[in-house]
Structure formats: C-alpha cells, structure tokens
Amino acid sequence: MPISLTNLTQLVYLDISYNFLTGFLPSNFDQLTELQVLLLNSNSISGTFPISLTNLSQLETLNISHNSLIGNLPSNFSTYYQTSIDLSNNNLTGTVPHSICNNVPFLNISYNYLRGPIPNCVDPYMVIGNKDLCTNFPYKIIHFQFRPCPPRKKNNNLKKIVVIVLPILFSLVLAFSLITCLNIHHNSIKNKHVNTTTTKNGDLFCVWNYDGKIAFDDIIKATEDFDMRYCIGTGAYGSIYKAQLPSGEVVLHGYEAEVSSFDESFRNEVRILSEIKHTHIVKLYGFCLHKRIMFLIYQYMERGSLFSVLYDDVEAVEFKWRKRVNTVKGIAFALSYLHHDCIAPIVHRDVSTSNILLNSEWQASVCDFGTARLLQHDSSNRTIVAGTIGYIAPGKLTIAFSFLFLLCFFSSYLYDAHHAYS
Amino acid sequence: MILLNTHVYLINAELAYTMAVNEKCDVYSFGVVALETLVGRHPKDILSSVQSTSTQSIKLCQVLDQRLPLPSKEIVIHDIIHVAVVAFACLNLNPRSRPTMKRVSQSFATELTPLRTPLSEISMQQLLSQELKALFYIEDP
Numbered sequence: 001m002p003i004s005l006t007n008l009t010q011l012v013y014l015d016i017s018y019n020f021l022t023g024f025l026p027s028n029f030d031q032l033t034e035l036q037v038l039l040l041n042s043n044s045i046s047g048t049f050p051i052s053l054t055n056l057s058q059l060e061t062l063n064i065s066h067n068s069l070i071g072n073l074p075s076n077f078s079t080y081y082q083t084s085i086d087l088s089n090n091n092l093t094g095t096v097p098h099s100i101c102n103n104v105p106f107l108n109i110s111y112n113y114l115r116g117p118i119p120n121c122v123d124p125y126m127v128i129g130n131k132d133l134c135t136n137f138p139y140k141i142i143h144f145q146f147r148p149c150p151p152r153k154k155n156n157n158l159k160k161i162v163v164i165v166l167p168i169l170f171s172l173v174l175a176f177s178l179i180t181c182l183n184i185h186h187n188s189i190k191n192k193h194v195n196t197t198t199t200k201n202g203d204l205f206c207v208w209n210y211d212g213k214i215a216f217d218d219i220i221k222a223t224e225d226f227d228m229r230y231c232i233g234t235g236a237y238g239s240i241y242k243a244q245l246p247s248g249e250v251v252l253h254g255y256e257a258e259v260s261s262f263d264e265s266f267r268n269e270v271r272i273l274s275e276i277k278h279t280h281i282v283k284l285y286g287f288c289l290h291k292r293i294m295f296l297i298y299q300y301m302e303r304g305s306l307f308s309v310l311y312d313d314v315e316a317v318e319f320k321w322r323k324r325v326n327t328v329k330g331i332a333f334a335l336s337y338l339h340h341d342c343i344a345p346i347v348h349r350d351v352s353t354s355n356i357l358l359n360s361e362w363q364a365s366v367c368d369f370g371t372a373r374l375l376q377h378d379s380s381n382r383t384i385v386a387g388t389i390g391y392i393a394p395g396k397l398t399i400a401f402s403f404l405f406l407l408c409f410f411s412s413y414l415y416d417a418h419h420a421y422s
Numbered sequence: 423m424i425l426l427n428t429h430v431y432l433i434n435a436e437l438a439y440t441m442a443v444n445e446k447c448d449v450y451s452f453g454v455v456a457l458e459t460l461v462g463r464h465p466k467d468i469l470s471s472v473q474s475t476s477t478q479s480i481k482l483c484q485v486l487d488q489r490l491p492l493p494s495k496e497i498v499i500h501d502i503i504h505v506a507v508v509a510f511a512c513l514n515l516n517p518r519s520r521p522t523m524k525r526v527s528q529s530f531a532t533e534l535t536p537l538r539t540p541l542s543e544i545s546m547q548q549l550l551s552q553e554l555k556a557l558f559y560i561e562d563p
Contacts, residue, residue: 310459328508332456
C-alpha cells in the first residue's frame, strides 16, 4: 500500500477491496480525518492493526477481512462509537478485550486465532471460528465449538471476589449491627440472600443466566450424590443415573474417572455429539469434566433401549409393527445424516439394539458415540476393530479369525517340524 | 505350505478392503438391527444360513416376531416387506454391494405404491431378488 495515500486528507470513501495488495498498513492513518468508509477486504495485507486507525472519529465502516493481519486486537476501541468493523478471516492472536463491550456495536472478529474467554456481551457468531476461545456457556460450547473455560481461572476469580468482598461485607455487617437493632439487620440479610439466588439459574435447557454450578448442585441434590437408588443401568464406562431436575428429567452417564481409555471415549462422545443435531440422535445437554467426577447429561428416553424392549415380552407386544417400521426408518435417517450430511463423515462403529433408545412415543434415537470416528478423506482410516459381536460386518471378524487360524496352523507346522528334526 | 500361502493371500485380500473404517460397516450393523426389530430376537441363524437354498424357501411371515399378530393392513405389510428387503440388502457380505445409508433413507422417504402381494407368499429368496430391490429403489445406480 502506498504511504502517500495518507496524504489525501479530504478522502471520505476508499474502496480497494478484492485486489492483491501486500505489505503493512500505513501507521499515519489518523491524517485522514474525514474518512468514513474504508474497505480493504480480500487483499494480502500483513502486519498488525495500526493504532492510528482507532483515532478516526468520522469512520463508519471499516472492513479489513480476508487479509493476513497479525498481532493483538487494539485494547482501546473508544473512538469507534458508531462503527462497524470487520476483521474476520485474519491471523489475529491474543485475547478479546473487554472494552469492546462498551464501544463497538458491530465487531466481526470471526475466523482468527484469538484465545481466552469470550466477553459475555459478544455475539458468538461474531467470534466463531476462533478455536481457542472459551466460554462457560454449554450452549455456546456445543453450537459454536468453543472450548470450556478452565475451571482454575474461575476459582481464581472467585478467590479474588471473596478476598475483596468478604472484608467489606464483614465491616458492613459490623457497622449495621452497631447502628441498627438486631431485627432489621436480620431481615436485610434475608432479603439479600433471596436476591442473589434468583438472579442466576441452573436450568440446563435455558441459556439465559445459566450457571453451571447451580446445575451441578441440582444434579447432586436430585441424585443424592449419585446414590445407587437412582441408578437405572450400567454402560461400558460407568453407571447410568436418572435425575429429576427442576427443569425436567435427564439421564446422567457417570464415568469412572482417572482411566485414560474412558477419558478418550468421554471426549469422543462430547466432541461428536456437540457437533451434530438430529431428531433421531440422542441429545447431549451438557457434561461435567473434572478430575474427580465425569458425567454426561442426556435427554431421558422413557422406554429404554431397543434391546430391552425387544427382549421384554410385555413391551414387545406393545411395540407394534408400525412402531417397529418407524424405529428402523428413524435409525436409517440418523445414520444417513452421520454418513452423508456432516462436514466430516461420522462412522458410528457400534450400531446395535443396545445403542438405540426409544422415548415415550416410541421414537428412536441413536446413542453411544464413544467409539465413533470422524472420517478424514485424506488419511487412511485403518484401526482396531470396534463394535458389538453379532453386529460387526463379517469381513472384519474374518480377519480376526484368519489370524487365529494362521497362528494355529503355524504352531502345528512348527510343532511337526520340531518333531521331525528331533 | 500351499495352504499357508492361500491363507496369507486371504488375509491380505481381507485387509485390502475391510480393515479400513468406512460407512459400510455401519450399514451392515444397521441391517442386523433392522432384521432384529422385525424378528424380535438376534437373527444369527438367519445371518449364517441366508445363502443356503433351504433357507431361501422360508417365508417371511414364518420368521416375523411371533409375539405380535401378523399384520393385516396392506400398508403395514408393505412397510414390513420394505424394511426386510432393505435389511437383506444391507447384510450383503460384500461391503461394496451394500447400499449407502443415503440410498436407504431415500428409499424410506419415498412414497411408494403399495405392494399387492400377500405376506404369506413372500419368501427369503424374493427378499434378496433384484426386482424387489429395484421396486424399493435400493439398488445403487
């Protein structure tokens, strides 16, 4: 970009988008005091975002998307009062400054390499495609593929709050007790307590004001700390509990922590289920991943597995032909979606009657993605055999048997040879 | 030694196109689940003898879940035959001959003119036949 461009001090509208411009942005943009629209998108501009750009008071539209900008976002966006800024599809790094909440009504910073927590005010669509951004909202984690924020940071914040707030509260309470009588003091505390509990909620089905800690407390309360009375079955990696939460019934699949293979299955399940959504695939409402406790939260399917329905004479009679046909169709639609409608095809690898769940209306959902695979077209997808015996395609089993056969043959051959020579 | 060599060859042939994880493994498992839903139990006996001529003369109504009365409505009969034909197509031993799940779901999503054949006349052989596969659009073009 020619530096002389910045000598055009009366410039109002500049559109040089969709070119092959390279190099850095000039640092003295603040000379263009009249500039209202600056379109530099879809070029190959490198370097950092010049601070001088934040000083243009007349600027209304700034688009530098689809370039190769590097470095951090400016921490001070104060002058962009009524500006729409598009910095998407660059190579920006660093964290998202909280100051953008106050100053920039429209800031698109999607598809960069930003990391750290997402300020609450930011529309997730405007930061999508930044894989290292994190949030504590399960909804955003699931739908926009952000990471969950590490809990350690939250604790630090909590600690800070406790350190600051506690002495203030303490002194306030002391002052109150001295000045006012005990009764008024008591009421005020009560009111305070009520206020704090109503501002947040732990409703898993609701995004607004969601608080994972309250949800966690609800779950612990509903299952009486994972009491055996609430256990409704066992999966490959742990027990399955039913919990009646204030917002509805859910199923919890607890994982025995500290075993690496379980951990892999857990992450696999979360990774795949959070990327897909289908009527006939079980809904994952959330998960808890902690050193001591790991569990997944699913929708509750009243009828249990297809296996349990088919092998229970009472339920099998209730499971009429039309319902059976619809169940098979549902499974077919789910698998077709997994194989053909996802960005990377997903192979379930363990389709069996135990992994098909039925709800009260006999609607089928595919579950258990612990062994599922995302297929990459470029790499070979060779792997060890997974699945339930009786449902694995015969080719796979034959390999296992052929190896066994070969081993037997070899041993007998060697045995004969040994005897012939001895 | 000749036998040993054939085995090595056999293993390589198997490895060549079945060790890779692909969608066709799910298609086979889906076939088992679909058949199990109709039969009411794991269909291992049917799976092991599906190619033999004695099994092929067995009628579909003989293997359907005996705990339920045989369907009487034409549309339900048609649907059951549809599921059975799809299931057997998915159970093809050659992964390449199995339909894709897209084909299967399209077959299920298409409105078809009901089959007028009585259920008692449908045999295993017919379920494996090309005509019924073509009728239900599950042959890949």
